[in-house]
Amino acid sequence: MENRVTVSICGEDYNLVAEEAPSYMQKVGGYVDTKMSELIAAAKVGRTDAAVLTAVNIADELFKEREATEALRAQVKEYSDEATRARNETSELKRELFKLQNKK
Secondary structure (H helix, E strand, O other), X not given: OOEEEEEEEOOEEEEEEEOOOHHHHHHHHHXXXXXXXXXXXXXXXXXXXXXXXXXXXXXXXXXXXXHHHHHHHHHHHHXXXXXXXXXXXXXXXXXXXXXXXXXX
């Protein structure tokens, strides 16, 4: 189901249509508004330049987050593989112990 919401970004209203909840879309719009407003205030640039620079900054954040996510996935896989090896070693040691106990 598509939701419609109006968000204000740098004093301009934009109508967003998406399947996400309106509260989420407001959150996204608010984030973009904050980032653009900060850029306009700090760099003294116009809206068009602020929009491009904001897009570049958000893309940078996205790429860094993806990189961090991939690093975490790799770490989780490494831990999972290590746990599997430990379980296999434990099973092998239990079998050896059982054999040794039955030799008596």
